[in-house]
Amino acid sequence: MNNKKKAFQSVLPATVAACLISMSSSAYAAxxxxxxxxxxxxxxxxxxxxxxxxxxxxxxxxxxxxxxxxxxxxxxxxxxxxxxxxxxxxxxxxxxxxxxxxxxxxxxxxxxxxxxxxxxxxxxxxxxxxxxxxxxxxxxxxxxxxxxxxxxSSWQTAFPMGKEAYDMGYKKIVTMSWNYGFGKESLAAFNESFTAAGGEVVKKMLVPFPKTEFQSYLTEIASIKPDAVFVFFAGGGAVKFVKDYDAMGLKGKIPLLGSGFLTEGTTKAQGPASEGVITTLHYADTxxxxxxxxxxxxxxxxxxxxxxxxxxxxxxxxxxxxxxxxxxxxxxxxxxxxxxxxxxxxxxxxxxxxxxxxxxNPIQTIYLRKVVNGQNTVIKTALENLEDPARGCKL
Amino acid sequence: MDTSLFLVQLLNGVQYGLLLFLIASGLTLVFGVMGILNLAHGSMYMIGAYLAYYFTTLTGSFFLAFIISGSIALLIGIVIERFLIIHLYKRDHLDQVLLTVGLIFIFNSIQSFVWGNDPLGVEVPALLSGSIKLTDIIEYPIYRLFISALCIVVAVSMYLTINKTKLGMMIRAGESDRAMVENLGVDISKLFTIVFAIGVFLASLAGIVSAPIVSLVPGMGEHVLISCFVVVVIGGLGSIKGAFVAALIVGIVDTYSSVLLPQISSMSIYLLMALILLVKPQGLFKN
Incomplete structure (x- = not known):
C-alpha cells in the first residue's frame, strides 16, 4: 500500500509536468x-x-x-x-x-x-x-x-435525376435501395424532383443492408412493369445488382437509372451488364x-x-x-x-x-452520365451550380 | 400476387435455399464428424470465389478455373487440418474459436494483398449465359438454374456417400463414437483429414459457382458465415439432412418475407430461428 502511494506521488508531478509541456506546445503552434x-x-x-x-x-x-x-x-x-x-x-x-x-x-x-x-x-x-x-x-x-x-450531399447526387427521368418520358418508376441513410436520402431526393415534374413512384423497395440477394425484388419489378427503375447501390452491392438486373433480362425492357455510385469504380466488375445505365453525379472520369x-x-x-x-x-x-x-x-x-x-x-x-x-457544402454542377464501353460518359449537364437546401442548418 | 408470380418467387426461394445448403453443408459436416466449429468456413467461400476469378482471368475458361480452384481448395483443407486443426482435437471450443478466427484475419489479409479492395466480378460462362422465359414478362437466368442443379447433385452425392459407402460408414461411426472407431482399427486421423478437406472443398465450391453472380468484395466471407450459422443452427448442429431442410426453409422464408413483409424482412430469418429453437432447442434434426 505504502509502496503504491509512493509510486503515485512520484508519478503525479511528472504527469503535471507533461500536461504543462503539452499545453505550452499548443500555445506555441502559431x-x-x-x-x-x-x-x-x-x-x-x-x-x-x-x-x-x-x-x-x-x-x-x-x-x-x-x-x-x-x-x-x-x-x-x-x-x-x-x-x-x-x-x-x-x-x-x-x-x-x-x-x-x-x-x-x-x-x-x-x-x-x-x-x-x-x-x-x-x-x-x-x-x-x-x-x-x-x-x-x-x-x-x-x-x-x-x-x-x-x-x-446525398440530396445533390439524386435530386437532378428526377427531372431528367421525367424528361426522358418515364412517368411510372420503381425506386429501390438498401434500407440505410444514404440510400433513403437518395430515394427521397429523387422522389422530390420526379413527383414535382409530374411523375409517379409506383413502388419504393428497401432492401435490408447489406443483403445482396435481389432475385425476389427483381421478380416483383418485372411483374410491375414500370417505365424505368431508379436505384441507389454502391460498391459490391452495385456490382451485384447491375449484373442481376441484366441476367433477369430486365435491362433491355426497363431502363435502369441511378445515383452515380451505381457505376462509380464498378463498371469493370459489372462488365457488359453496365452498358447503357444512366446516372447523375458531380464528377465523371472522362x-x-x-x-x-x-x-x-x-x-x-x-x-x-x-x-x-x-x-x-x-x-x-x-x-x-x-x-x-x-x-x-x-x-x-x-x-x-x-x-x-x-x-x-x-x-x-x-x-x-x-x-x-x-x-x-460545395455548390457544384451535377452531370448526367451514361455507361458507354465501360466508361461513365457525360451526356450533358443535369443541373448547374446546384446548392444543397441544407435543411435544418442555422449557419 | 398471382399464381405465376407466386411460383416464380417460390423458385427464387428454393434456388437461394439450395445455394445456402451448399455453403452450410461443409460447416455442419465438419462439426458433426470432428466436433470442430470452423469459423473460417466463410473465408473458404471467399477464397473459392477469388480463385475462380483469378483462374478465369488467367485461362479464359470458367470450367478450367472451376477444376483448378476446386483442387487448390482441397489442398488448402488438407494443409490446414494437418498443420493446425490437428492440435485442437484434445482442446476445448474456445481454442477452436481463437484459431479459426485467426484464420479469418489471415485469409482476409491475403485477399486484400493479392486482389486489392475494389469489387471484382466474373463473367457468366457463355455456355450458361442467357435466360429462359418463364412467363410473358419474367425471364430466369440459366446460370442460376445450373447452380440449383449442381446443389442438388452435391446433396444427393453426400447422401449416397454417407449412407452407401465405406467412407460414409466410417463417418457415421466417427460421429457416434470416436473412441470405439479408433479401437476398431480405423485410422481416425486420416478420416478427419479427408472430412475436413471435403468441408473446405464444399465451402470453396459454393464460392466458385457463386463467383459469376456475386460481387467479389473484402469481407464477403463473414456475411455468408452468418446465414450459414442460421441454417446450421435451425437444422441441428452437425446434421446434414437438417442443413438441407433448414436451408430450403430459410431461402423460402427470406424470399417471401422480402416481398410480402419488407418491414421485417431483415430479421425474418432470425425470428424463424428463435421460434424453431423455442420449440426444438437442439434444432430440427438433433444429431
Missing part, C-alpha cells in the same frame, strides 16, 4: 516554423479500404504540389484508421483534436463515422473537412462553423475539363493507377487547406479567420470550379 498538423481519419482496412486509399492519395497529391510546405510551414500528417466503424469515431477524433492539436482533420468516408466525428469536434479548435460522407445532416441539421465538405486531364495525368504518374472520384474529393480537401493557410499567411491559430477565408475560396477542382454554400 510559430511559423512549426508544422501544420493535418489529422487524417480514413478507413485503411475493411470494406472501404480502397476508398480510404484513393482519398489519401488525392490529399497528398494536392499538398505535394505545394512542396509539402504552405506559407513556409511544413505539413505533418497524423493518420488514423477508422475501419469505417462509427463506434471508433469519437475516440480517434478527440485524440487528434485534444491531444495532437491538429489544425485540420480530414475524414471520413462513412457517414456514420462522420456523425460521430462532428459531435466530437463541435466547438473545438480544429477544422474538419469531409472528403466523402454524404449524409445530408452533416451540412444540414448538424452543420457546424468548423465543418466543411469537399464531396457532396470529364472534359483541362484541370481534370492534368490532375489525372499527375495522379497516374504518382500512384501508377487511374484516379477516381474519391481521389478528386481528397485532392480538393488538400487544395482547400493549402489555399486557406496561404491566404492567412501561415497563421493557423486564429481558426475564425481561417474559416472566413475558406468560406470565400473558389476551389479549382477536377470536377469544375466550386465554392461553398453557407452550410459549407
Amino acid at each position: 510559430d511559423n516554423s512549426d508544422p501544420i498538423k493535418v489529422g487524417v481519419m480514413l478507413p485503411f482496412s475493411g470494406v472501404y479500404a480502397g476508398l480510404g486509399e484513393s482519398t489519401r492519395n488525392g490529399l497528398k497529391q494536392a499538398l505535394k504540389e505545394q512542396g509539402n510546405t504552405i506559407a513556409g510551414r511544413p505539413v505533418e500528417f497524423i493518420e488514423m484508421d477508422t475501419e469505417a466503424k462509427p463506434a471508433r469515431a469519437p475516440e480517434i477524433t478527440s485524440s487528434l483534436v485534444d491531444n495532437q492539436h491538429a489544425d485540420f482533420v480530414v475524414g471520413p468516408v462513412h457517414s456514420g463515422v462522420a456523425m460521430g466525428m462532428i459531435k466530437s469536434i463541435k466547438g473545438k479548435d480544429s477544422i474538419m473537412i469531409i472528403p466523402n460522407a454524404g449524409a445530408n445532416a452533416a451540412t444540414g441539421a448538424f452543420c457546424q462553423p468548423n465543418v466543411f465538405r469537399t464531396s457532396f 470529364l472534359d475539363i483541362e484541370k481534370n486531364t492534368s490532375f489525372r495525368q499527375q495522379y497516374e504518374a504518382l500512384y501508377g493507377k487511374p484516379a477516381d472520384l474519391f481521389a478528386v474529393q481528397g485532392y480538393d480537401a488538400g487544395q482547400l487547406i493549402a489555399a486557406a493557410v496561404t491566404a492567412t499567411e501561415g497563421n493557423t491559430s486564429d481558426k475564425a479567420a481561417l474559416i472566413k477565408q475558406m468560406e470565400q475560396l473558389e476551389i479549382d477542382s477536377p470536377r469544375g470550379a466550386f465554392h461553398f454554400s453557407k452550410a459549407h
